[in-house]
Amino acid sequence: MSIEQKSAGTVALYQRIRTDLETRILSGEWPPGYRVPFEHELMQSYSCSRMTVNKVLSALAAAGLVVRRRRAGSFVSRPRAQSAVLQIPDLKAEVEKRGERYGYQLLKLTKRIATANDRARLAVGARESVLALRCRHDADGEPFAIEDRLINPQAVPVALQQDFSVIPPNTWLVGQVPWTEAEHRIIACNAAGADAAELKLDEGTACLVIERKTWRNGEPITAVRLTHPGHLYNLIARFTPTG
Amino acid sequence: MSIEQKSAGTVALYQRIRTDLETRILSGEWPPGYRVPFEHELMQSYSCSRMTVNKVLSALAAAGLVVRRRRAGSFVSRPRAQSAVLQIPDLKAEVEKRGERYGYQLLKLTKRIATANDRARLAVGARESVLALRCRHDADGEPFAIEDRLINPQAVPVALQQDFSVIPPNTWLVGQVPWTEAEHRIIACNAAGADAAELKLDEGTACLVIERKTWRNGEPITAVRLTHPGHLYNLIARFTPTG
DNA sequence: GCGATCCATTTGTCTATACATATTGGAGGC
DNA sequence: GCCTCCAATATGTATAGACAAATGGATCGC
Known part of the structure; x- marks a missing residue:
C-alpha cells in the first residue's frame, strides 16, 4: 500500500479503527464473548500494517473492552467488575x-x-x-x-x-x-x-x-x-x- | 544495539520503563508540571527504539499521568478530577x-x-x-x-x-x-x-x-x-x- | 523595540520486518 | 478412549526508518 498516513480528513487511522470496533461492541453487534477479527484479518480489511491494528486492540484491552488470548484471538469482554x-x-x-x-x-x-x-x-x-x-x-x-x-x-x-x-x-x-x-x-x-x-x-x-x-x-x-x-x-x- | 528483546528476566522492556516513570511521578520526585525527558533522551538512557518509549509515554498520557505537547515535551499532570x-x-x-x-x-x-x-x-x-x-x-x-x-x-x-x-x-x-x-x-x-x-x-x-x-x-x-x-x-x- | 517569518525540534502516526511466547488442535502412540 | 508431543497460529514485543503536524524560539525586516 502507498504511504498516505492521514488520508481521510484529519483523523488518525488507528482512531478510526478504534471507533469502529468500539461502536460494534457498545451497540451489541459484537456481544460479550464474540471473537473479534484477528489482527491479520483487520489489517487486510483496513489495508494497514499489523502494528496499527495491534495498537488499537491493545488499547481496547487496556480499556477492558476486549480480552486477548494468545493463539485464540481477542474476545469482547463482559463489563468489568469495578470498585x-x-x-x-x-x-x-x-x-x-x-x-x-x-x-x-x-x-x-x-x-x-x-x-x-x-x-x-x-x-x-x-x-x-x-x-x-x-x-x-x-x-x-x-x-x-x-x-x-x-x-x-x-x-x-x-x-x-x-x-x-x-x-x-x-x-x-x-x-x-x-x-x-x-x-x-x-x-x-x-x-x-x-x-x-x-x-x-x-x-x-x-x-x-x-x-x-x-x-x-x-x-x-x-x-x-x-x-x-x-x-x-x-x-x-x-x-x-x-x- | 543487539536484538535481544526479553533480556532482563521475563518482564517487557516497555513495562520496566513505564514502572520506572510511574514511580518517579507517584513518589513526587517528578512533581506536577515537571518536564519528563524527551523521547530522544529516554531512548538513549534505556538503549531502545523511539517506538518503545513512545508507547510508554502514550500509555501514561492515556492514563492521565502526563500531558504531551508537540515541540514542548511531556509534562507530569495534576491529578484528575474524579466522580x-x-x-x-x-x-x-x-x-x-x-x-x-x-x-x-x-x-x-x-x-x-x-x-x-x-x-x-x-x-x-x-x-x-x-x-x-x-x-x-x-x-x-x-x-x-x-x-x-x-x-x-x-x-x-x-x-x-x-x-x-x-x-x-x-x-x-x-x-x-x-x-x-x-x-x-x-x-x-x-x-x-x-x-x-x-x-x-x-x-x-x-x-x-x-x-x-x-x-x-x-x-x-x-x-x-x-x-x-x-x-x-x-x-x-x-x-x-x-x- | 516590535512584529512577521522561518526553522529546528518534538511529538504523532504509520510501515515492514523480526523473533518470542503461549496455546490450541490434531497426529500419533498406548 | 486417553495421554503426549508437535506444529501451526495468534498475540506480544521490539526495531529502524519515514513523513506529518505543531510550535517555541531565533532571525530578519522595519
Missing part, C-alpha cells in the same frame, strides 16, 4: 457470594403511561409508557432490599415479554441489556411506611438508598431505587488519584 | 460551592500511643503514636458533618506542628499530603450519643457515614469517619462500563 460503588451489582450473585440463600418476590408490576413523577425519574416522552416494578430481595429469609424500578420499554422492548415473577429485573437487566452510562445517588434515610413494613424494619431504622439511572447512547433504559437496611449493606470503593 | 464518590472532597470547598457559609470547630485533639482500636482503623505499629482529632463542620450555622480522624505521624510528621484549630484537617490533608490509594466504605446508620448531640439531631435520625482510609505507597496516612445528617448530604457518581 463496588461504581458497579451495577447483581443482588442474587451478591447474596450467594456471601454464602446466604437468595430469595426473591415480585410485589407489583404495572405498565402505564408515564406520570409526571415517572418522567422526572426516567426522562421518557410525555405520552410514552413505562414498566413499573416493585420487588423484594431476601438473604437467608431476611428482607435485604426493596427494588423500585422503572423500565423504558421503548429502549428495551423485550422487557415486556419477560416474566419478572421468576427472574429479578435486576439480574435480568445486568445480564441482558448493555448500557453506556450510569449515575448513582447514595442516600441515608429513615425507613417509613411500606418500605419499613416490607423490609420488616421498625419505623425510623436507617436505610442505605441507592438511586441509579442507566442510559444507552443517551437513551434512558431504567431508573431504580434500592432500599437496603443500613445494618445489612454498605458500599465499598477502592481507588487511586490517577484514576 | 464524586471516588473523590476526596474538601468539605470547606464543597460547602462554599453550594453558596453557604462554612464553619469549623475543633472539638478534641490528642496524641497517644495507638490503642488496639486505633490500630484496627489505621494499621500502624504496636508502639507507635497516632494523632486523633474530632471536629465539626457547619454549613450556614447548621452542623453538617462530624469528622473523626486518626493521622499517622510517622507518615506525616508535619501534622504535629499544624494548628488544626484554624485549618480543618480535611482541608489541610487534601491540599498538602499526596496519596496513592484510598478506600471508602459507605454506611447508613442511626444517629446516637455524642454524634447526635453534636450534629443537633434527634436520636435515630438517619446519617450517611463515610469511612475512608488513605495510603501512600502502602504506608497508612490517615483514617477518617465522616458522619453527615442524611437529609443534608448524599453522594453522586457518574460512570461508564468501560471504566
Whole structure:
C-alpha cells in the first residue's frame, strides 16, 4: 500500500479503527464473548500494517473492552467488575457470594403511561409508557432490599415479554441489556411506611438508598431505587488519584 | 544495539520503563508540571527504539499521568478530577460551592500511643503514636458533618506542628499530603450519643457515614469517619462500563 | 523595540520486518 | 478412549526508518 498516513480528513487511522470496533461492541453487534477479527484479518480489511491494528486492540484491552488470548484471538469482554460503588451489582450473585440463600418476590408490576413523577425519574416522552416494578430481595429469609424500578420499554422492548415473577429485573437487566452510562445517588434515610413494613424494619431504622439511572447512547433504559437496611449493606470503593 | 528483546528476566522492556516513570511521578520526585525527558533522551538512557518509549509515554498520557505537547515535551499532570464518590472532597470547598457559609470547630485533639482500636482503623505499629482529632463542620450555622480522624505521624510528621484549630484537617490533608490509594466504605446508620448531640439531631435520625482510609505507597496516612445528617448530604457518581 | 517569518525540534502516526511466547488442535502412540 | 508431543497460529514485543503536524524560539525586516 502507498504511504498516505492521514488520508481521510484529519483523523488518525488507528482512531478510526478504534471507533469502529468500539461502536460494534457498545451497540451489541459484537456481544460479550464474540471473537473479534484477528489482527491479520483487520489489517487486510483496513489495508494497514499489523502494528496499527495491534495498537488499537491493545488499547481496547487496556480499556477492558476486549480480552486477548494468545493463539485464540481477542474476545469482547463482559463489563468489568469495578470498585463496588461504581458497579451495577447483581443482588442474587451478591447474596450467594456471601454464602446466604437468595430469595426473591415480585410485589407489583404495572405498565402505564408515564406520570409526571415517572418522567422526572426516567426522562421518557410525555405520552410514552413505562414498566413499573416493585420487588423484594431476601438473604437467608431476611428482607435485604426493596427494588423500585422503572423500565423504558421503548429502549428495551423485550422487557415486556419477560416474566419478572421468576427472574429479578435486576439480574435480568445486568445480564441482558448493555448500557453506556450510569449515575448513582447514595442516600441515608429513615425507613417509613411500606418500605419499613416490607423490609420488616421498625419505623425510623436507617436505610442505605441507592438511586441509579442507566442510559444507552443517551437513551434512558431504567431508573431504580434500592432500599437496603443500613445494618445489612454498605458500599465499598477502592481507588487511586490517577484514576 | 543487539536484538535481544526479553533480556532482563521475563518482564517487557516497555513495562520496566513505564514502572520506572510511574514511580518517579507517584513518589513526587517528578512533581506536577515537571518536564519528563524527551523521547530522544529516554531512548538513549534505556538503549531502545523511539517506538518503545513512545508507547510508554502514550500509555501514561492515556492514563492521565502526563500531558504531551508537540515541540514542548511531556509534562507530569495534576491529578484528575474524579466522580464524586471516588473523590476526596474538601468539605470547606464543597460547602462554599453550594453558596453557604462554612464553619469549623475543633472539638478534641490528642496524641497517644495507638490503642488496639486505633490500630484496627489505621494499621500502624504496636508502639507507635497516632494523632486523633474530632471536629465539626457547619454549613450556614447548621452542623453538617462530624469528622473523626486518626493521622499517622510517622507518615506525616508535619501534622504535629499544624494548628488544626484554624485549618480543618480535611482541608489541610487534601491540599498538602499526596496519596496513592484510598478506600471508602459507605454506611447508613442511626444517629446516637455524642454524634447526635453534636450534629443537633434527634436520636435515630438517619446519617450517611463515610469511612475512608488513605495510603501512600502502602504506608497508612490517615483514617477518617465522616458522619453527615442524611437529609443534608448524599453522594453522586457518574460512570461508564468501560471504566 | 516590535512584529512577521522561518526553522529546528518534538511529538504523532504509520510501515515492514523480526523473533518470542503461549496455546490450541490434531497426529500419533498406548 | 486417553495421554503426549508437535506444529501451526495468534498475540506480544521490539526495531529502524519515514513523513506529518505543531510550535517555541531565533532571525530578519522595519
